[in-house]
Amino acid sequence: MTAFFALATSLLWGLADFGGGLLTRRTPALTVVVVSQGIAAAVLGSIVLATGGFSEAGPRLWFAFAAGLVGPVALFSFYKALALGPMGVVSPLATLSVAVPVGVGLLLGERPGLMQVAGIAVAVTGVVLAGGPQLKGAPVQRQAILLTLVAALGFGTVFALITEASTTVTGLFLALFVQRLTNVAAGGIALYASVKRGGEALPVGGFPWASLPALGFVGLADVAANGTYSVAAQHGPITVAAVLASLYPVVTALAARGFLRERLRAIQAAGAGLALVGTLLLATG
Secondary structure, eight states, rough: OEEEEEHHHHHHHHHHEEEEEEETTTHHHHHHHHHHHHHHHHHHHHHHHHHGGGGGGGHHHHHHHHHHHHHHHHHHHHHHHHHOOOHHHHHHHHHHGGGGHHHHHHHTTTTOOOOHHHHHHHHHHHHHHOOOOSSSSTTTTTHHHHHHHHHHHHHHHHHHHHHHHHHHHHHHHHHHHHHOOOOOHHHHHHHHHHHHOOOOOOTTTTGGGHHHHHHHHHHHHHHHHHHHHHHHHHSEEEEEEHHHHTHOOOOHHHHHHHHHOOOOOOHHHHHHHHHHHHHHHHHHH
């Protein structure tokens, strides 16, 4: 169950990141974050009302609130880095997010077996290579690296926080709703401050209504990924769940290959193969 939900997380996050990166090339990153998360919050609010999730309110929601404060910073940084590119700088460094939940798992006393340790090493190496490292010649190298490191730290922190935010399914819906409301509030304040400083909230042609379905997909895929990761981490070792969930850059690279016709380099193909081998080791370990 841990492997299944963690791999579902990587699929959902990979597609959400691909969509978010594309949208940010045409629309300001903060606007993408606020609108996509706002759509997700509206859908989650309806689910919480329908399932009576508000009865699950308790002290654990502070973890969801904290995740909601960190989330917009991570999303904004990552979408901005994806828009600046190149993908070979952004994707490999984003996998550093796995260090936070893995560290938490080790501090809590988890001790993965020998095969799982091998799987972690192989999978992380594969994900880094699948991104197609390009640390030379990138015109925005320093900015892309800095933004991606901020995003990686933020994503890893959200991983750790959302795992502690609930213990039941209805409680998870409520936690994700609180997280998204906080995302929208924090992102909205940041967007307002950006506009006051002369930044743009909308592209030149006005609000991209044609992109609304894509914005909704990005927000809902992101929130679904948070949910599947929480389930994965609660039903198995956090170290295993975090590493398998960190395979999302492979999904992003494959989506770019399928939709944008970006060619996979030899190092990326080799990395994808290593990531698969690492996944098998973790799932069977």
